[in-house]
Amino acid sequence: MQCKIEVVDKPGIFDAVGQGVAKDIFDLRISGAKEVKFIQAYTLEGNLAEGQIISICEELLTDKVAQDYKILLEYPALSERPVRAFAQHIVEITYNSGVMDPVEASVLKGIKDLGITSVNSVKTAKKYIIFGKLSPVQLKTISEKLLYNKLIQHVVSPSLTEGDIKHLPAYNFNLITVDLLGANDAKLLEISKRGQLFLNLNEMRQIKDYFRKIKRNPTDCELETVAQTWSEHCYHKTFRGNIDYKEAEASPKLGNRKIKNLLKSTIMKVTNELKKDWCVSVFKDNSGIIKFDQENNICFKVETHNHPSALEPFGGANTGIGGVIRDSMGTGLGAKPILNSDVFCFAPPDLAFNKVPPGSLHPKRVMKGVVSGVGDYGNKMGIPTVNGAILFHEHFVSNPLVYCGTVGIIPKDKSFKQTNKGDLIVVVGGSTGRDGIHGATFSSGELTHESETVSSGAVQIGNPIEEKKVLDTILQARDQNLYTAITDCGAGGLSSAVGEMGAELGARVDLDKVPLKYSGLSYMEIWISESQERMVISVPLENINKLINIFANENVNAAVIGEFTGSKRLELYYQDNLVCDLDMQFLHEGIPQIAKKAVYIQVKHRKPKIAKKKNFTADLLKLLAHYDICSKEWVVRQYDHEVQGGSIIKPMTGLNNDGPSDASVTKPLFDSDQGIIISNGINFRFGFIDPYWMAASCIDEALRQIISVGGSLRQVAILDNFCWGNPDKPDRLGGLVRAAYGCYDTAKAYGVPFISGKDSFYNEFNLHGKSTSIPGTLLISAISVMDDVNKAVSMYAKGAGNLIYVVGKTCDELGGSHYYDLYKAVGNNVPKVYHEEAKKTFTALNRATEKGLIRAMHDCSDGGLVVALAEVAFSGGLGMEIFLSEVVAQANAKCNEVLLFSESNSRFVVEVEKSKQKEFEKLLKGTSFGLAGCLSAKNNFKIYGLDGKICVDTDINKLKECWKRPLRW
Amino acid sequence: MVKVKVCVLRTAGTNCDQETAAAFKLAGANTQLLHINSLVSGAKALNDFHILALPGGFSYGDDIASGKIFANELRFKLVDSLRKFIKDGKLIIGICNGFQILVKSGLLPGSAELKQDTSLIINDSGKFEDRWVYLMPSGRCVWTKEFKRIIYLPVAHGEGKFITKDKNVLSRLNKNEQIVFHYCDASGKLSGYPDNPNGSTENIAGICDETGRILGLMPHPERHLFSAGHPRNWNLKSKAGDGLQIFKNGADYIKNNF
Structure with a gap:
């Protein structure tokens, strides 16, 4: 039998969920809804006595202080329910069959803890009662835009109880082969397209050749495995392939060239040439590893999860962060994740609804979903989110960018892995379901307005608590040396994880031994499912019982599914039937090399027409309210940045803890004051002018943030993360090549090696045959080690009377600036990196912080010098007076507009006490710096122009309010 | 002197256990x-410890309601x-999810x-929030003995609004001096959001039982063990953070009474 229990807040208790929905409805500009009431519903199936149901309600499902419950044994159809005097609408949402609902397992456990064993299954639903007059169309809009996502959920039909997931039909084995041998080119392409393999003709032909040689057709599973392994997502075809590059009118000139392996020619080349002895493991493992102290190393990886987040923002971002955390757990023999970093790009949240293409979600919904998806996972895993950035541009409307990064700490002697012949293949963690089929190949194609239906299976649902359980147990098994290698199940699922781990030795897997969420999965679904929270480990036979016990003790699945054989083949069985038998060498090295064409032609942009003016106060206020620049407090506060107890420089700082920090500083060990600095550099606007200088500026930004908090260049490692359009289009690829060379030149000059990276292509949205690319975007993430966290410096003004220096030279570089963006233009004078001079500045400032001479330091980035000055002042609650005549500038940059708004690199605002003036200036000798003004106890914020006349005149409270208002949701 | 033995009890989703x-x-x-399974199975005994600490986190994902499933495991x-542990005069502390x-x-x-007379429900802001709060100590609780000044600790939770079943429960708590911490501003004034980050009744941030030996609080003292972690640490003299004294008080109580 089934019974349904509805739990509702008692009268007088604040219904936060209902109020939140009501607010969101208002944001949709639907005014008819007066109030929303939220009800949590549970449907139980099983043989239950009435007393047991009451006990479940009272002891488990209801908080008796705050909630009431109602039991519906046979509940009436909505239409038969009593209608109140005023209009009300009921929308009830539940998960689709096959989609995992993490709450179900918890409820089942809770019921068992009560001593009740007769409940077979639980289904949860969220019910919203919306009071007020709404048209059917409005109700549909509310439901679809706010209450559910049809990829994973549906509206419960009023009169029926839902079918139970366990009633899914069982699977009967049936081996499927694909006729490749008899297929001509057209047919090959059709097979690729229909199977969502995203393989091109060359690749399909290569596969056909392989099977012709072994005189048989492939099984569906073999074809899928090759497609997953060869996907852009897993193989990085673009970066590893050949590129025929041509350019025109670019500076610096790279010249036309044939590039063999862009990755090795640029990113990896820096690392190879710099040969830093503190680089422990680079570009090999799931994340890059550097030295931390005598006993520990630290690792860092940043991933993207763009396409899934476009379709299902919460789930996409949730599993994005979940995945990169597993990268850390899958590094070496398993690192403990200690902090997260998140960077997002969205379309502006106030974008008009009619500018949102069909099939895409409104950016505000995307942003809210992504933010809560990341928060949910990081917070529940207990990993502090200490660093991040959010940027906005209309071209992200159908394709947001979601970068998630994780740093882990790992003992030195656990930093490497080695699978041995005869080791058992063990899968631990979550069970396997039908979620996330085709994620790897799906992210290797462009999004279209049909993606939400065609690729709906590509969305995974995360369960952070499952992953936390896996982490808790994995670290115990690691410390007892029970396994020899580990990797995570990410894109491609078991197919990638086992394929990678067994690439040298070969592997045999019995697919029917994989623990399943429910019956009915075919052998192929088991093999390529991207169900989350799973790790694969290789375990010597003699350790297996001990290992299984560790997991069993904490209720974590651990199942032996096969063996690393030494046969150099990938052999898969289902109920003793051979379903896949591939040569590992073909799988990993058989992909045909093709040359892609790349062309870069520098675009000349319009300069804005801005009337000459004397007072720039209004521009400053507008800049502070620019979405890129304004306070992200609404986001930051939803992330736990203090868990694990090591946060030193936090994302928000200042007199009221609401100023914007530069880099983060974390103290990962309780018995040592050594710290980790994390920063990031991202600015796609510079890329509109030249991706070369965008890359250079991103690196500079990440590095100057490290300097700002008291770090140095002595031990900085960086990560590249390219999010680009379709690399098969020469213009897109041309920009990418320039960005990669910008990375090489700049990183080499600064002496900072890359240790890991990632690329995400096909970030384009195709509508009616017209394809729009996102702005080519590079994220540089930096990690550094700091000897003593007690020397860390924060960015907010500390004392009235203290001196304000501007360090670094300002150039005539308004191109790509946010100031120009206010006037809807890009310009052409993109900021450059003058690394020789910058290195001197960085070193001198580091010496000054080491000596304790600096009270506050903030780097100049988005919005230029004036925004940095304003942020320093209002975060500290102090007034400021500045004289632009004292700011060091290039000869042609001597005008107020440029000095205030140019986004030139390698510049800082520094606060120094008067008593330290001489010592500070002595240390900075030989660099560009100017004593530009001082702090006052008053609220005035005044800037005097080159002519000595006032050009910005306002007060810090007004500045702060402008900065805080836009995203105060 | 007795060596103080503390059991930090964790389960699926606990995440402040190490700090x-x-x-x-x-x-x-x-x-x-x-792990709670080791107490339930009998592999370990609570009796062997002096202090039981329930750390923060999201036990069982906060599914159904925060802390509910873990609470039922304790009850059932x-x-x-x-x-017995309580009768023996031992100590319990619950922080955030533990509270x-x-x-x-x-x-x-x-x-x-063991009736549930109070609850911690979803914040008035409707979302998880991480921020630092000032706390005014009061009441008679062994964990906060010697606390004479306002302390500063971080909170990070989505369900921290303290409510009581009715007015009687609230006045009983006040009368028995069971309210251990009030959210306040830097000067000690009781003020509203965001100083009171969740909308708790009467700004209550932590309470104890009638004996003063069981403490529950939403803020995280274990996240402020070092002054370097203070958001405005640049001119602080002491190396210890405000949270450390709570744990010292607990340990000292055991040393003096066992």
Whole structure:
């Protein structure tokens, strides 16, 4: 039998969920809804006595202080329910069959803890009662835009109880082969397209050749495995392939060239040439590893999860962060994740609804979903989110960018892995379901307005608590040396994880031994499912019982599914039937090399027409309210940045803890004051002018943030993360090549090696045959080690009377600036990196912080010098007076507009006490710096122009309010 | 002198266990991290410890309601050993999710039949929030002995609004001096959001039982063990953070009474 229990807040208790929905409805500009009431519903199936149901309600499902419950044994159809005097609408949402609902397992456990064993299954639903007059169309809009996502959920039909997931039909084995041998080119392409393999003709032909040689057709599973392994997502075809590059009118000139392996020619080349002895493991493992102290190393990886987040923002971002955390757990023999970093790009949240293409979600919904998806996972895993950035541009409307990064700490002697012949293949963690089929190949194609239906299976649902359980147990098994290698199940699922781990030795897997969420999965679904929270480990036979016990003790699945054989083949069985038998060498090295064409032609942009003016106060206020620049407090506060107890420089700082920090500083060990600095550099606007200088500026930004908090260049490692359009289009690829060379030149000059990276292509949205690319975007993430966290410096003004220096030279570089963006233009004078001079500045400032001479330091980035000055002042609650005549500038940059708004690199605002003036200036000798003004106890914020006349005149409270208002949701 | 033994109890989703253990270690205690399964199975005994610490996190994902499933495990599987533990005069501290567990299991405010008289429900802001808060100590609780000034600790939770079943429960808590911390502003004034980050009744941030030996609080003392972690640390003299004294008080109480 089934019974349904509805739990509702008692009268007088604040219904936060209902109020939140009501607010969101208002944001949709639907005014008819007066109030929303939220009800949590549970449907139980099983043989239950009435007393047991009451006990479940009272002891488990209801908080008796705050909630009431109602039991519906046979509940009436909505239409038969009593209608109140005023209009009300009921929308009830539940998960689709096959989609995992993490709450179900918890409820089942809770019921068992009560001593009740007769409940077979639980289904949860969220019910919203919306009071007020709404048209059917409005109700549909509310439901679809706010209450559910049809990829994973549906509206419960009023009169029926839902079918139970366990009633899914069982699977009967049936081996499927694909006729490749008899297929001509057209047919090959059709097979690729229909199977969502995203393989091109060359690749399909290569596969056909392989099977012709072994005189048989492939099984569906073999074809899928090759497609997953060869996907852009897993193989990085673009970066590893050949590129025929041509350019025109670019500076610096790279010249036309044939590039063999862009990755090795640029990113990896820096690392190879710099040969830093503190680089422990680079570009090999799931994340890059550097030295931390005598006993520990630290690792860092940043991933993207763009396409899934476009379709299902919460789930996409949730599993994005979940995945990169597993990268850390899958590094070496398993690192403990200690902090997260998140960077997002969205379309502006106030974008008009009619500018949102069909099939895409409104950016505000995307942003809210992504933010809560990341928060949910990081917070529940207990990993502090200490660093991040959010940027906005209309071209992200159908394709947001979601970068998630994780740093882990790992003992030195656990930093490497080695699978041995005869080791058992063990899968631990979550069970396997039908979620996330085709994620790897799906992210290797462009999004279209049909993606939400065609690729709906590509969305995974995360369960952070499952992953936390896996982490808790994995670290115990690691410390007892029970396994020899580990990797995570990410894109491609078991197919990638086992394929990678067994690439040298070969592997045999019995697919029917994989623990399943429910019956009915075919052998192929088991093999390529991207169900989350799973790790694969290789375990010597003699350790297996001990290992299984560790997991069993904490209720974590651990199942032996096969063996690393030494046969150099990938052999898969289902109920003793051979379903896949591939040569590992073909799988990993058989992909045909093709040359892609790349062309870069520098675009000349319009300069804005801005009337000459004397007072720039209004521009400053507008800049502070620019979405890129304004306070992200609404986001930051939803992330736990203090868990694990090591946060030193936090994302928000200042007199009221609401100023914007530069880099983060974390103290990962309780018995040592050594710290980790994390920063990031991202600015796609510079890329509109030249991706070369965008890359250079991103690196500079990440590095100057490290300097700002008291770090140095002595031990900085960086990560590249390219999010680009379709690399098969020469213009897109041309920009990418320039960005990669910008990375090489700049990183080499600064002496900072890359240790890991990632690329995400096909970030384009195709509508009616017209394809729009996102702005080519590079994220540089930096990690550094700091000897003593007690020397860390924060960015907010500390004392009235203290001196304000501007360090670094300002150039005539308004191109790509946010100031120009206010006037809807890009310009052409993109900021450059003058690394020789910058290195001197960085070193001198580091010496000054080491000596304790600096009270506050903030780097100049988005919005230029004036925004940095304003942020320093209002975060500290102090007034400021500045004289632009004292700011060091290039000869042609001597005008107020440029000095205030140019986004030139390698510049800082520094606060120094008067008593330290001489010592500070002595240390900075030989660099560009100017004593530009001082702090006052008053609220005035005044800037005097080159002519000595006032050009910005306002007060810090007004500045702060402008900065805080836009995203105060 | 007795060596103070602390059990930091964790389960699926607990995530502040390591820093809580580190806090007790800094306070001079021996700490052991135990999974609840090892107490339920009998592999380990609560009786072997002086202090039970329920750390923060998201036990069982906050599914159904925060702390609920863990609380039921205590009520239905460990109730006898817990009753003995309390009767023996030992100490319990629940931080954040631990406080939610203590409240939902009825161990706080505490009654013979372990009735749930209070609750911690979703914040008035409707979302998880991380921020630093000022706390005014009061009441009679062994964990906050010697606290004479406002302390500064971080909170990070989505369900921290303290409510009581009715006015009687609230006045009983006040009368018995069971309210241990009030949210306040830097000057000690009781003020509204965001100083009171969740909308708690009467700005209540933490309570104890009638004996003063069981403490539950939403803020995280284990996240402020070092002054370097203070958001405005640049001119602080002491190396210790405001949270450390709570753990020292717990350890000292055991040393003086066992």
